[in-house]
Amino acid sequence: MPEKFPTIIINFKAYKEGYGHRAHSIAQAALNVSMESGVLIGIAPGYMDIHPMSNHYNLPVYAQHIDAINPGAHTGHILAGAVREAGATGTLINHSERRLTLADISGSVKAAKEANLQTIVCTNDILTSAAAASFSPDFIAIEPPELIGSGISVATADPEIIENSVTAVKEKNSSIRVLAGAGISTGECVKRAIELGADGVLLASGVVKADDPEKVLRSLVSKI
Numbered sequence: 162m163p164e165k166f167p168t169i170i171i172n173f174k175a176y177k178e179g180y181g182h183r184a185h186s187i188a189q190a191a192l193n194v195s196m197e198s199g200v201l202i203g204i205a206p207g208y209m210d211i212h213p214m215s216n217h218y219n220l221p222v223y224a225q226h227i228d229a230i231n232p233g234a235h236t237g238h239i240l241a242g243a244v245r246e247a248g249a250t251g252t253l254i255n256h257s258e259r260r261l262t263l264a265d266i267s268g269s270v271k272a273a274k275e276a277n278l279q280t281i282v283c284t285n286d287i288l289t290s291a292a293a294a295s296f297s298p299d300f301i302a303i304e305p306p307e308l309i310g311s312g313i314s315v316a317t318a319d320p321e322i323i324e325n326s327v328t329a330v331k332e333k334n335s336s337i338r339v340l341a342g343a344g345i346s347t348g349e350c351v352k353r354a355i356e357l358g359a360d361g362v363l364l365a366s367g368v369v370k371a372d373d374p375e376k377v378l379r380s381l382v383s384k385i
């Protein structure tokens with residue numbers, strides 16, 4: 162049976178290299194490397210690219226955010242059901258660059274589950290990881306904000322935050338997968354994160370801003 166949950170998720174954020182033709186090149190590179198290696202790679206493009214990416218590439222596609230709303234009179238909001246209908250497999254919730262209140266995290270997880278979307282709740286520390294586990298998302302992604310986009314890997318700069326988040330989350334609910342993120346860019350970082358107990362990684366700049374994303378993706382899967 163094919164894997165359902167990716168080990169590597171690439172967030173395209175709002176980088177200038179993360180939309181249009183370049184987004185397609187990254188997605189194609191992710192598909193090539195995923196097929197070669199057997200490691201499932203997910204992508205989180207901008208909203209406008211969810212539908213084309215889902216249509217063109219046999220990869221799990223994630224929204225970068227959804228709103229905690231039901232269908233109705235809302236303007237400028239992102240509806241879980243619409244994201245699902247556009248072809249998304251799941252969604253990030255509470256990314257460090259799109260923080261939510263506790264009530265909104267709860268509402269967004271509920272809305273995503275009702276729409277049959279996988280849920281990835283992002284957290285910034287161990288306590289928040291433990292709290293987020295109460296919502297029973299599919300994934301918790303622990304990312305120290307100060308290391309995001311820094312090029313300094315969380316797996317070497319702050320291994321305790323990975324280990325302790327894994328313990329805190331799995332104590333509450335062992336079926337929740339834990340991703341580590343921030344500054345991940347090599348196979349060695351991925352290997353280290355997995356050795357620390359993570360089920361996978363969430364990353365952005367290391368792939369999206371790379372001169373050769375496919376080369377970086379090959380490195381990322383090389384030690385799994």
Ligand SMILES: O=C[C@H](O)COP(=O)(O)O
Nearest residue numbers: 172310343344364365366
């Ligand atoms: O969603 C991805 C994370 O914020 C990590 O970003 P980064 O890989 O650029 O450090």
